[in-house]
Amino acid sequence: MNAAKKALMEALTAEPTSVLDVYPDRIRVTSDCWIWTGAKTRGYGVARTPKHTYMHRFSYQLSRGHIPDGLVLDHLCRVRACVNPEHLELVTPGENTRRGIGPAAINAIKTHCPQGHEYTSENTRVVRFKDGRFAGRKCRACDRARCAIRSACRQAAKRGVL
Numbered sequence: 522m523n524a525a526k527k528a529l530m531e532a533l534t535a536e537p538t539s540v541l542d543v544y545p546d547r548i549r550v551t552s553d554c555w556i557w558t559g560a561k562t563r564g565y566g567v568a569r570t571p572k573h574t575y576m577h578r579f580s581y582q583l584s585r586g587h588i589p590d591g592l593v594l595d596h597l598c599r600v601r602a603c604v605n606p607e608h609l610e611l612v613t614p615g616e617n618t619r620r621g622i623g624p625a626a627i628n629a630i631k632t633h634c635p636q637g638h639e640y641t642s643e644n645t646r647v648v649r650f651k652d653g654r655f656a657g658r659k660c661r662a663c664d665r666a667r668c669a670i671r672s673a674c675r676q677a678a679k680r681g682v683l
Contacts, residue, residue, distance in 0.1 A: 540580035564601035634660035
């Protein structure tokens with residue numbers, strides 16, 4: 522067997538180390554990103570490998586290894602369809618939210634309520650859904666002010682003032 526044929530056989534039987542090796546026809550390489558051109562769900566590339574898989578996760582695992590429990594991948598380039606493992610970083614879900622640009626990220630970086638009270642551990646009440654998921658923050662100073670106004674209105678209604 523000549524050297525060229527031997528090299529080709531080794532390449533064909535070798536384990537792929539990049540998503541480009543596995544799906545070269547479904548990725549458009551730009552100057553920065555590797556854009557998945559196949560099927561997408563909410564902007565993220567998906568395929569069957571053999572089960573339904575997010576391709577940025579597949580790309581990361583193929584080139585860098587296992588994604589530990591409790592960590593998620595953050596697209597540093599902010600392009601959901603990008604599958605370039607160099608653009609993916611393991612972070613906690615909270616850090617991923619803070620780095621984002623959606624409503625959750627915008628609210629997470631707020632340090633004061635709309636009335637100007639600081640969100641401190643003493644002045645902040647954490648609100649949760651019935652299943653325990655985080656639902657938001659409430660300002661205790663504003664809650665006290667609303668309660669005082671409501672109480673004054675009820676007392677005035679009892680006296681017949683309102």
